Structures are given as C-alpha cells and as structure tokens.
Amino acid sequence: MLLSKSVALSILATLGVNALVIPSVGDVVDVFAAEGKQLVAADKNGEGKDVASAASPKEMDVKLVDEKKQSTLFSTEAVREIIPHKYIIVLKNDLTAEQIQYHQEWVALQHVNSLATIQDDPSHSFFTATKDLNPTSSSVDAGGIVDSFSIENLLSGYSGYFLESTIDMIRRNPLVAFVEKDSKVYASEFDTQKGAPWGLARVSHRQPLSLNSFNQYLYDTEGGDGVTSYIIDTGVNVNHEEFGGRAKWGATIPTGDSDVDGNGHGTHCAGTIGSKAYGVAKNANLVAVKVLRSNGSGSMSDVVKGVEFAAKAHQAEAKKGAKGFKGSTANMSLGGGKSPALDLAVNAAVKAGIHFAVAAGNENQDACNTSPASAENAITVGASTISDARAYFSNYGKCVDIFAPGLNILSTYIGSDTATATLSGTSMASPHIAGADSEFFVSSKGVSPEQLKKNLIHYATKDALSDIPDDTVNLLAFNGAGKNLTEFWGASEQTISTEHKELIDFTKLENKIEGLIHKAEADSEGFFKDLENFVEGVYKSN
CATH class of the missing domain: 3.40.50.200 (Peptidase S8/S53 domain)
Known part of the structure; x- marks a missing residue:
C-alpha cells in the first residue's frame, strides 16, 4: 500500500479529527423564500416574539398565541396525496426542553377543546381519519400528537391529527417555525x-x-x-x-x-x-x-x-x-x-x-x-x-x-x-x-x-x-x-489549501517522502531530520 493521501499532514501532527460532533447551526430553519412548483404557502406573516418558558399550560394559552401573526402553512398541490387532518409542525431553533414540553401540553389542551366541538357528530371526517390509530379508544381520545422528533439542536417538532381550529392556534404560536400538511410518500x-x-x-x-x-x-x-x-x-x-x-x-x-x-x-x-x-x-x-x-x-x-x-x-x-x-x-x-x-x-x-x-x-x-x-x-x-x-x-x-x-x-x-x-x-x-x-x-x-x-x-x-x-x-x-x-x-x-498561493502537489510529495524512506534503509542517521526539514519547507513555501 502506498504512503498515501494527506501524509504530510499526518507527519506534522497526530490530530484526533472528530467530524461527527454536531455543530450549532442557526440557519437550518429558514423562511423558505423560494417555493417549489408543488409547494403552496398560505397566510404568510411576520414572526412572533420570544416566549417565557416558566408558565403552566393554561397560562400559556394567553402567552403563546398571537392573534395577528401566523406561521406559514405548507401543502403539496396534489390533493390526493394529502393525509386528511394530519400535520407536521416544525418548531423554531434553540428552544429549551421546558419550552417544548409546555408547548406540547398547550397543544394537547387546545386539541381537547377543539375535539369537544364535534363530539355530537360521529360521522365527522376527523373520526374517519383517526379511527385506525387506536380502535379501542373513544372519540374523545381521537387524534392529537402522534409522534415528536428532534435531531439535536438542528431540528425539532411533532406530527399528529388535528382539527383546523387547533392548527389555526398552533400557527399563531411564536415557537412554531411552520406547519406542513402531512402527505404520502412512495418508493x-x-x-x-x-x-x-x-x-x-x-x-x-x-x-x-x-x-x-x-x-x-x-x-x-x-x-x-x-x-x-x-x-x-x-x-x-x-x-x-x-x-x-x-x-x-x-x-x-x-x-x-x-x-x-x-x-x-x-x-x-x-x-x-x-x-x-x-x-x-x-x-x-x-x-x-x-x-x-x-x-x-x-x-x-x-x-x-x-x-x-x-x-x-x-x-x-x-x-x-x-x-x-x-x-x-x-x-x-x-x-x-x-x-x-x-x-x-x-x-x-x-x-x-x-x-x-x-x-x-x-x-x-x-x-x-x-x-x-x-x-x-x-x-x-x-x-x-x-x-x-x-x-x-x-x-x-x-x-x-x-x-x-x-x-x-x-x-x-x-x-x-x-x-x-x-x-x-x-x-x-x-x-x-x-x-x-x-x-x-x-x-x-x-x-x-x-x-x-x-x-x-x-x-x-x-x-x-x-x-x-x-x-x-x-x-x-x-x-x-x-x-x-x-x-x-x-x-x-x-479545498483545504485555498489559502495557499500555490497548491501542494501531494503526489510528488508522497514520492519524495518514499524516496527518503528508501534512503533511510541505507543510511538511517539524519533521516528524520531530513524528513522534518523537507516537510516544513514544503509548507513554508506554500
């Protein structure tokens, strides 16, 4: 096997490279200014204000709703692909665990209140859409948050079945980045x-x-x-x-x-x-x-x-x-x-x-x-x-x-x-x-x-x-x-060497170092000093 790739870098320093550490990314959730052909955005308004985390769900009913501002609602144009009454809610970045917990408790409360308005209508499409979720549950337990997701501080949110009145409240919540109608996906x-x-x-x-x-x-x-x-x-x-x-x-x-x-x-x-x-x-x-x-x-x-x-x-x-x-x-x-x-x-x-x-x-x-x-x-x-x-x-x-x-x-x-x-x-x-x-x-x-x-x-x-x-x-x-x-x-x-005036030719560098190694077999004295001087000279000249 050839002495290969970034060999000079390896010789100069033994670096413990960890490219798997999650960075802090503040730009993951954008406003989606450029809409795709199949993307429909409704009721675009400004962002809400920050919310204090220390509050009970009932108190948050007041603090977490901005009656004048709503987050964007995304939907595919293909109506047949929409899953009735199911939504994906993506939250804004940098929320604390306490804020997310209170938000979800607040959503659960809003859902119960909205569900009460259709209890006398068992044929409502919402009950049809949610009947397979938990067949043994009563209509008062239908829908709500089904799943939540979080990829460190890069993306967090939840999905579930909600009535439009609940979604309207969620979209007015300043912690919400956007709401998306859930849709079908295919192999x-x-x-x-x-x-x-x-x-x-x-x-x-x-x-x-x-x-x-x-x-x-x-x-x-x-x-x-x-x-x-x-x-x-x-x-x-x-x-x-x-x-x-x-x-x-x-x-x-x-x-x-x-x-x-x-x-x-x-x-x-x-x-x-x-x-x-x-x-x-x-x-x-x-x-x-x-x-x-x-x-x-x-x-x-x-x-x-x-x-x-x-x-x-x-x-x-x-x-x-x-x-x-x-x-x-x-x-x-x-x-x-x-x-x-x-x-x-x-x-x-x-x-x-x-x-x-x-x-x-x-x-x-x-x-x-x-x-x-x-x-x-x-x-x-x-x-x-x-x-x-x-x-x-x-x-x-x-x-x-x-x-x-x-x-x-x-x-x-x-x-x-x-x-x-x-x-x-x-x-x-x-x-x-x-x-x-x-x-x-x-x-x-x-x-x-x-x-x-x-x-x-x-x-x-x-x-x-x-x-x-x-x-x-x-x-x-x-x-x-x-x-x-x-x-x-x-x-x-x-890519790494863009700050240098000239790019280092690593193939020539590799061959030169291999030549030094062969030389060392005959005369080991001074080998490492020669190698150190050579590599140092390459980087100083570039």
Whole structure:
C-alpha cells in the first residue's frame, strides 16, 4: 500500500479529527423564500416574539398565541396525496426542553377543546381519519400528537391529527417555525423486468462498457469496512445470504407494522449498497429503517422519524467510539411532493455527520419539485442506462448532483434467503452512491459529508451521458476502480489549501517522502531530520 493521501499532514501532527460532533447551526430553519412548483404557502406573516418558558399550560394559552401573526402553512398541490387532518409542525431553533414540553401540553389542551366541538357528530371526517390509530379508544381520545422528533439542536417538532381550529392556534404560536400538511410518500421504483447486473461494472470504468468490461467490477476489497449504512425504506431481508450477517433491523416507524420487508424495495437497495455479489461496498454494515409499508407507500412524517432514528443511531455509535468504526452513510430511495420538513430533516442529519444519498425521482421532471431530492445537503442521484444515456424516467435539473446506473439493476430481494430481482428507477441509482460513499470511507476516516460530496462530484466521469438537459450536470459516478485514491482525495486537499498561493502537489510529495524512506534503509542517521526539514519547507513555501 502506498504512503498515501494527506501524509504530510499526518507527519506534522497526530490530530484526533472528530467530524461527527454536531455543530450549532442557526440557519437550518429558514423562511423558505423560494417555493417549489408543488409547494403552496398560505397566510404568510411576520414572526412572533420570544416566549417565557416558566408558565403552566393554561397560562400559556394567553402567552403563546398571537392573534395577528401566523406561521406559514405548507401543502403539496396534489390533493390526493394529502393525509386528511394530519400535520407536521416544525418548531423554531434553540428552544429549551421546558419550552417544548409546555408547548406540547398547550397543544394537547387546545386539541381537547377543539375535539369537544364535534363530539355530537360521529360521522365527522376527523373520526374517519383517526379511527385506525387506536380502535379501542373513544372519540374523545381521537387524534392529537402522534409522534415528536428532534435531531439535536438542528431540528425539532411533532406530527399528529388535528382539527383546523387547533392548527389555526398552533400557527399563531411564536415557537412554531411552520406547519406542513402531512402527505404520502412512495418508493421510487420504476419498473421490474429481466436483466443483468451491469451497474457495478459501469461505476468502475471511465470508458463506456464493452464486451470485455460489461461484467467486470473493479473495487477495493476493503470497501465499506467499518461503515454503517442506513437504508430508510421498506425494510431489509436481513437474513439474506448475500449480507453475510452484516444486516440488522434498526427500527420500524409506521404504527402497527412488523419488522419485515414485505415489499422488497428496501432489500434491493441494501443489496446494491453492500451485498457480496451485487454491492458496491461489500463489507458495509447494513441497518434497516422501515418507513414505508408493504405497498411501498408511507407518510412524510414517518420518513422524518426514520431520518431522526438514523441520525441518533449514528451519533450513539460515533460517541461509543468502537474500534474500526469509520462513519455512517444513508440511502433514501423514495419521494413525494415538496416537503420542507423532510428536506430540513435530511439537511440536519447530514450536519450531524451522515453521508446521505437520495433518489432524484422518476417523473421526468425537475427534481427540485420533490422531496427529499431537493434537500441541499444530500447527494441527489439521477438514473443512467447501460448505453450511457439519462434514463427516460429520471428527474433532472439543478437539484441533481450526479448520475448512476438505474435501469435493469440486479440485486437482492425478498421471498427467500437467496432471492434476487431486477428493478429500474432512480431508487436503484441512489444506492450506488451510498455504496460509493461507504467504499471511499476506507481510505479517509472522519471526512465530513460536505467534503465527501464535493470530492465525489469532482471525481465523477464528466460528459459521458446523452440526453442531459442544459440545466443538469453531466456527471457519472466513478468508484476509483479499486486503485489508489490519491486523485480522489486530492480534491479534499485542494479545498483545504485555498489559502495557499500555490497548491501542494501531494503526489510528488508522497514520492519524495518514499524516496527518503528508501534512503533511510541505507543510511538511517539524519533521516528524520531530513524528513522534518523537507516537510516544513514544503509548507513554508506554500
């Protein structure tokens, strides 16, 4: 193995780099001035004032309501996708635990008061919408807060079923950043048909595939070692032989659902990330986070909870500091209408240290109109074909960061411990990127998601694809073909060294240091002094 990457930095100092510490981010919740095509904002007014935390719920009935000001209410334009009477409420940043607790108690009180106004109407649509939540409960207990979420100080809020009168009160609460109507979200699978596993071969070759290369995957045999990858999807067939005991169940978010992938979509994605035969990073540990039911659909609020689970699980693993742990990736091959809450959750999880890949979507439209494809901090992935064209269904636009194989992709499936299936969609493209992220981790522990995203884009094969719109990048993922990744990590060094007048040539530096090492074999006296002087001189001159 070559003396590699930031070797000069390693020699100058042994630094305990911790890129997994959650930063204090004050700009996570913005006003959303730029609205997506499918985003409807109603009753936009100014922000409220700060609220004292020491108050009882009844006292807060007065203090926490501003009759003249309301937070924004977001909703998808597709009415059929709205979940009746269900909402996601995102709170403002930097609230204390006491403020949040009192706020939720106040919401519960408002909900009870509003519910009392419809008790004499058992056919009301609210009772229809909430009847499956708790069948044994009476109508007086219907709805209310169902779940809460929090990703450190980056994002907090809750979801639940409420009447419009309660939502009107919530929107006037100065602690609330915005309210969003909860909506359906779907796995981004496009098609099922027979085919061959060409995707791995394509991401490991710069040139178009040929008869000699279409079935050859070049990769790092240590790829994914020490990396945990969260598959936020329909679940994973964790007992599949292809996973070799590296897959486990993390969480089931939908109420009343089971710890089983009854759909196959999540298992297929997991296989592309890290299975033995079909995976990009063949040693990655895989964790199932079930947010979609067996029919491949779910709610935005459940997906937000799944993102929260992954972020907290990653933080716990990083804090534990287990030997060999290098970091976490996540894949989310699903999508729906524009959801500010989901985009914020993904952005916050990335800030927390998870490297996120998301599907661009399969509607042949602008990816910026959908979530989580429009989440700025994630890597949004479009789909390409074996003939190096944009897949006809793949979304496009400025929100797409990179393309990866997404048509006729063979991977693991459900039905048995050896089952496979061939699927198509940006859902199949995104796991190639999550796998590539997991593979690159082997050579650089602790790199930030922001830096790895920049390097991945910088390292991609340029102008390889046809049918790419003018406002869309023409970049095809490349994994390095199992070779030394000096060029890949060179992008990182260039970013770090922007304050220097000239960029350091780390390849020449590496060769020079190796020459000094060989010299030391013959004449060890003065070696370390020569090495120290050389490295010091390089940095002084730059």
